[in-house]
Amino acid sequence: MLVMSASLQQYIYTLVNQSSGLGFLGVTVKSNFDAAAVISSNNSQLALNLAYVFFASDIVLYVGIVAVILVLGGLYSTVETIKLATYLLKVSATSLYISISLNLLGFYAGFDFLTSHNILLFEGSYSITLFSQIFKILMLLIVASLYALFPYVTSSNMRVLELPLLMQITLALCATILSSTNLALLLLSLEGFSLILYIMTALGRTYGGITASVKYFAFGTLGSIFLFWGAVHFYALAPSLSFEVISAMLNASYLENINFVKSLNFASAAFTLGFMLKLGAAPTHQ
Numbered sequence: 510m511l512v513m514s515a516s517l518q519q520y521i522y523t524l525v526n527q528s529s530g531l532g533f534l535g536v537t538v539k540s541n542f543d544a545a546a547v548i549s550s551n552n553s554q555l556a557l558n559l560a561y562v563f564f565a566s567d568i569v570l571y572v573g574i575v576a577v578i579l580v581l582g583g584l585y586s587t588v589e590t591i592k593l594a595t596y597l598l599k600v601s602a603t604s605l606y607i608s609i610s611l612n613l614l615g616f617y618a619g620f621d622f623l624t625s626h627n628i629l630l631f632e633g634s635y636s637i638t639l640f641s642q643i644f645k646i647l648m649l650l651i652v653a654s655l656y657a658l659f660p661y662v663t664s665s666n667m668r669v670l671e672l673p674l675l676m677q678i679t680l681a682l683c684a685t686i687l688s689s690t691n692l693a694l695l696l697l698s699l700e701g702f703s704l705i706l707y708i709m710t711a712l713g714r715t716y717g718g719i720t721a722s723v724k725y726f727a728f729g730t731l732g733s734i735f736l737f738w739g740a741v742h743f744y745a746l747a748p749s750l751s752f753e754v755i756s757a758m759l760n761a762s763y764l765e766n767i768n769f770v771k772s773l774n775f776a777s778a779a780f781t782l783g784f785m786l787k788l789g790a791a792p793t794h795q
Contacts, residue, residue, distance in 0.1 A: 534560055534561070534564060534630045534631065535630060535631050535632045536556060536557050536560045536628060536629070536630055537628075537629045537632070537633065538552065538553065538556045538626050538627070538628055538629070539626065539627045539629065540625060540626055552622065552626070555618075555619055555622055556619075556622070556626065556628050558618070558619075559615050559618065559619040559622065559623070559628060559637065560628050560630055560637060562611055562614055562615040562618070563611070563612065563615045563628075563637045563642060564630060564635075564637070565611055566607075566608040566609075566611035566612045566615070566645075566684075567608070567645075567681070567684045567685065567688070569604050569607045569608045569611065570604055570605075570608055570677065570680050570681035570684055571681045572604060573600065573601055573603070573604025573605070573677050573680075573681070574674070574677050574678055574681060576600050576604065577597050577600050577601055577673055577674045577677050578674065580593075580596055580597055580600050581593070581597060581670065581674065584596065590670060593670060594670050594672070594673065597670070597673035597674065598656060598673045600673070601656075601673040601674075601676060601677045602653070602656055604677065605649055605652060605653055605656075605680065606653070608649055608680075608684075609646065609649045609650070609653070612642060612645060612646050612649070613646070615642065616642065616646075620639075623637075623638065623639040623642070624639055629690065633690060633691075633751055633753065634689075634690060634691040634694055634751070635688050635689065635690065635691075635694070636688050636689075636690045637688065641687045641688050644687055645683075645684055645687055648680070648683055648684075648687075649680065652676065652680060655676075671708070671712065672709075672712065675705050675708060675709050675712075678701070678705050679702060679705050679706075679709075682698045682699075682701050682702040682705070683702065685698040686698045686699060686702065690751065690752045690753070691750050691751055691752070692740045692743060692744075692750035692751075692752070692755075693740075693750050696736060696737065696740060699736075699787065700733060703729050703733075703787060706725065707722050707725055707726045707729065708722070710722040710725055725789075728786050728789070729786070729787060731786055732782075732783045732784070732785070732786030732787040733783065733787075734783070735779045735780070735782045735783030735786065736779075736780060736783035736784065736787070737783075738779045738783070739776045739777070739778075739779035739780030739781075739783060740776075740780065742772060742775060742776030742779065743755055743776050743780070745772075746758065746769065746772055746773055746776065758773060
């Protein structure tokens with residue numbers, strides 16, 4: 510049986526059993542400079558408002574998925590393909606622009622606050638940080654620019670009806686990945702994102718695209734095996750899948766049990782290898 514030091518056990522217990530946060534989202538606030546700093550009531554209210562705004566920007570993307578599905582199901586047999594694809598694109602673009610607007614509103618109201626604080630939702634499983642929101646806005650702007658190429662896509666051999674729905678699902682899952690601070694949430698979002706990429710790779714219905722999709726699926730499945738293998742070992746070593754708890758184990762200089770350290774290294778190696786397979790990074794690229 511693996512035994513970690515008493516100090517590390519106490520620290521992890523404190524992290525896992527932290528007090529409930531503010532509002533129905535379970536909002537907690539942490540300072541980037543002083544973990545023990547006390548947040549004032551004004552800053553707590555600001556953090557709660559920012560959490561609602563930024564989380565709403567992510568929820569809008571998931572609502573867009575439902576809206577695209579409803580439009581696709583309701584008009585599939587009554588409208589010609591190109592026109593229906595245009596309708597779907599407009600619905601998806603609407604949710605995209607609303608999400609961008611909410612993110613910009615949140616930055617306008619709380620940019621200074623985000624430079625010095627992190628906002629955690631659902632008892633630490635979902636984070637709102639300056640970097641995560643910046644990358645979300647960049648991602649949304651890039652996709653908005655790609656939507657300008659839609660006329661070219663409609664003139665190609667690509668199955669255009671599926672494209673707006675797949676893009677919308679990809680956006681929503683990417684937003685979740687950027688804010689995940691829990692291994693379970695990260696892996697579920699990453700798997701969904703990977704499945705969408707397998708499909709989109711073969712949308713052109715060319716031999717090369719279909720071959721690439723099958724190879725990506727095979728190596729992605731192998732990567733998933735290592736990712737979940739590593740995650741299971743992390744969970745066996747700590748009573749939580751929280752990144753903060755795992756980080757505490759990785760950074761602890763007072764680990765005393767050599768078997769515990771070996772298991773921790775194995776879990777880290779398996780998770781890293783799986784992530785490299787998912788990314789197609791060298792030396793696992795094909």
